[in-house]
Amino acid sequence: MSDDEVTRQMxxxxxxxxxxxxxxxxxxxxxxxxxxxxxxxxxxxxxxLRMVEELALRGGKRQxxxxxxxxxxxxxxxxxxxxxxxxAALSIELLQAHLLIHDDIIDNAxxxxxxxxxxYAYRDKFPDHPQHALGFAVLAGDLALVLSQQVITEAGLxxxxxxxxxxxxxxAGLSTFIGQVFDLERDFxxxxxxxLLHSVCDFKAARSSALAPLQLGLLAAEQDPKEHEPTxxxxxxxxxxxxQMRDDYLSLFGNEEVTGKPATADVADGRVTYLxxxxxxxxxxxxxxxxxxxxxxxxxxxxxxxxxxxxxxAHRVDQSLLADMRRFAELASTEAEQWASxxxxxxxxxxRDVPVWGVQRLL
Amino acid sequence: MSDDEVTRQMxxxxxxxxxxxxxxxxxxxxxxxxxxxxxxxxxxxxxxLRMVEELALRGGKRQxxxxxxxxxxxxxxxxxxxxxxxxAALSIELLQAHLLIHDDIIDNAxxxxxxxxxxYAYRDKFPDHPQHALGFAVLAGDLALVLSQQVITEAGLxxxxxxxxxxxxxxAGLSTFIGQVFDLERDFxxxxxxxLLHSVCDFKAARSSALAPLQLGLLAAEQDPKEHEPTxxxxxxxxxxxxQMRDDYLSLFGNEEVTGKPATADVADGRVTYLxxxxxxxxxxxxxxxxxxxxxxxxxxxxxxxxxxxxxxAHRVDQSLLADMRRFAELASTEAEQWASxxxxxxxxxxRDVPVWGVQRLL
Numbered sequence: 200m201s202d203d204e205v206t207r208q209m210x211x212x213x214x215x216x217x218x219x220x221x222x223x224x225x226x227x228x229x230x231x232x233x234x235x236x237x238x239x240x241x242x243x244x245x246x247x248l249r250m251v252e253e254l255a256l257r258g259g260k261r262q263x264x265x266x267x268x269x270x271x272x273x274x275x276x277x278x279x280x281x282x283x284x285x286x287a288a289l290s291i292e293l294l295q296a297h298l299l300i301h302d303d304i305i306d307n308a309x310x311x312x313x314x315x316x317x318x319y320a321y322r323d324k325f326p327d328h329p330q331h332a333l334g335f336a337v338l339a340g341d342l343a344l345v346l347s348q349q350v351i352t353e354a355g356l357x358x359x360x361x362x363x364x365x366x367x368x369x370x371a372g373l374s375t376f377i378g379q380v381f382d383l384e385r386d387f388x389x390x391x392x393x394x395l396l397h398s399v400c401d402f403k404a405a406r407s408s409a410l411a412p413l414q415l416g417l418l419a420a421e422q423d424p425k426e427h428e429p430t431x432x433x434x435x436x437x438x439x440x441x442x443q444m445r446d447d448y449l450s451l452f453g454n455e456e457v458t459g460k461p462a463t464a465d466v467a468d469g470r471v472t473y474l475x476x477x478x479x480x481x482x483x484x485x486x487x488x489x490x491x492x493x494x495x496x497x498x499x500x501x502x503x504x505x506x507x508x509x510x511x512x513a514h515r516v517d518q519s520l521l522a523d524m525r526r527f528a529e530l531a532s533t534e535a536e537q538w539a540s541x542x543x544x545x546x547x548x549x550x551r552d553v554p555v556w557g558v559q560r561l562l
Numbered sequence: 563m564s565d566d567e568v569t570r571q572m573x574x575x576x577x578x579x580x581x582x583x584x585x586x587x588x589x590x591x592x593x594x595x596x597x598x599x600x601x602x603x604x605x606x607x608x609x610x611l612r613m614v615e616e617l618a619l620r621g622g623k624r625q626x627x628x629x630x631x632x633x634x635x636x637x638x639x640x641x642x643x644x645x646x647x648x649x650a651a652l653s654i655e656l657l658q659a660h661l662l663i664h665d666d667i668i669d670n671a672x673x674x675x676x677x678x679x680x681x682y683a684y685r686d687k688f689p690d691h692p693q694h695a696l697g698f699a700v701l702a703g704d705l706a707l708v709l710s711q712q713v714i715t716e717a718g719l720x721x722x723x724x725x726x727x728x729x730x731x732x733x734a735g736l737s738t739f740i741g742q743v744f745d746l747e748r749d750f751x752x753x754x755x756x757x758l759l760h761s762v763c764d765f766k767a768a769r770s771s772a773l774a775p776l777q778l779g780l781l782a783a784e785q786d787p788k789e790h791e792p793t794x795x796x797x798x799x800x801x802x803x804x805x806q807m808r809d810d811y812l813s814l815f816g817n818e819e820v821t822g823k824p825a826t827a828d829v830a831d832g833r834v835t836y837l838x839x840x841x842x843x844x845x846x847x848x849x850x851x852x853x854x855x856x857x858x859x860x861x862x863x864x865x866x867x868x869x870x871x872x873x874x875x876a877h878r879v880d881q882s883l884l885a886d887m888r889r890f891a892e893l894a895s896t897e898a899e900q901w902a903s904x905x906x907x908x909x910x911x912x913x914r915d916v917p918v919w920g921v922q923r924l925l
Binding site for chain 1: 601603701703728758
């Protein structure tokens, strides 16, 4: 099968999971509003929940959800456990909503998923009360984090399963927070080794976006993920690094409609990504000056972005990054192929092919 | 027994629980540092955990912890369940650390528990990077919230018990966030009805500080708290309102060493507390002008505090508040007395007397 064919099939498979989930997610929020214990006299409390809902439902491709459903399908006879895997998917996307809401406070980011970040939605709503807007956004994020736990504990699942799923999500949350601290720490470190960027990526993204959905899907199908822990970790880390390299590439060369944020955002932010790191190391003295004059300056313009792009391409850093992105995708694929000894072939094929799909998405 | 004698005995009983817990809490953090999965290359990630530890260990009287231990003692034969109630106490104080860390971001508060708030500790550490300081503080709070869940799921408790305890803490967290949103909403409502302040207090404080510790203590001793839900709620709400009235009084008339924050803080904040609400309603036109010139102004001085105090006492609002504080404490005591039909007398006496102790503490 050609890469194009893989991409097409994978796209439709992921879309099926997404559509099914989207319906479930809408019903979840409708029920939450109906059963909510908010004080009668408050208008802002139900609105805070709607803010979480608005961001949560404005999800993109829902790769994490597809991972959970397909991980359940890895287990022979595991397809029966629809309810548990639905709960896992809801918890995953609520945790993700939490991470995005707080991440946009931390990065002071105005846009997310092609719309306003929750923080900026509140700032627009209360233009004369920035401190209140910050407070409401912090609380909306906290709300989403506890909802990601509550959906598990209140689902009426077998207590052992509920406890195991909650433990996976706790670990995923802790890893991500530590990764976010590490990510901010980078700004104080100059140009770090690539090994450090791998570690940030693993903690900040791979564990909550790939490892936890895999673990939760297996659990939902009554397979203890600890039996496969090392290979699941290797897969997730490689998949995560490949995806981060793609995102770093897209943030400079991608279409705003795909990334959901302006190309100027990463230049203005000035964080040392995989792409920027390699560019800083390759740049001549005069190029260094140009880079330091535009990277990390809040008012970055399209012209600044073009200047950075020019230096990146002059040193073919874009090409070296794309090559490594493919290499990590292939590492993940090779890892997944070995699951055939214990898992259903069709779901193994999904995990083997999805890294390639991830790579193709930017082309 | 005289009120003084009740206060003395209660003080020593609460101190015993606190000392026992403090030792446990220190060991918990020591173990957490030793077993933490933080990336080797990061200095800031372990430091973020130390920031949580520093605030968490700097606790005051640990009333919540005493509630959990004494609630376990309510159950005939329930004193065996030391491990489960220890886990409950750790979870309660970790959730509390989370609430304080984020509350001080929301209120832009510099001091807490007689030292710097986590937000301001980070601002002092990174004076040239306020956005990073905000980010680290948000993440420290998130970390504490997930730790409050993880301590339950990782304790090796019976799965049903772990799930039930996690559910109580999820509900407590959600109630508190909703209460915090409602609390901020007050600033847009003018002078609210006292009923609204009761509702804010119930959601923001009573449920996590009184109701959840009671529920967790009972659960730890294998008693389902749902059997006693209405009376536990009534008790917690009355106890919480009494305590909030005391805090509102202390914030203006208390000793800074007791409150852990300067008397100017609440005046500068300008929020309509029980005390301020009654004062605004009682004040003459000229006093109204004075109040509106000092309340909510960031640079409030001791002279401003004195001006507010003078208006409060001129209308005897301090006296009316103290009377109502006692009335709500008595409502809680009366509620607890009725638990004698199903609970151990010694622990019932604790819950009957602790509201009076709370009231006495300000004198």
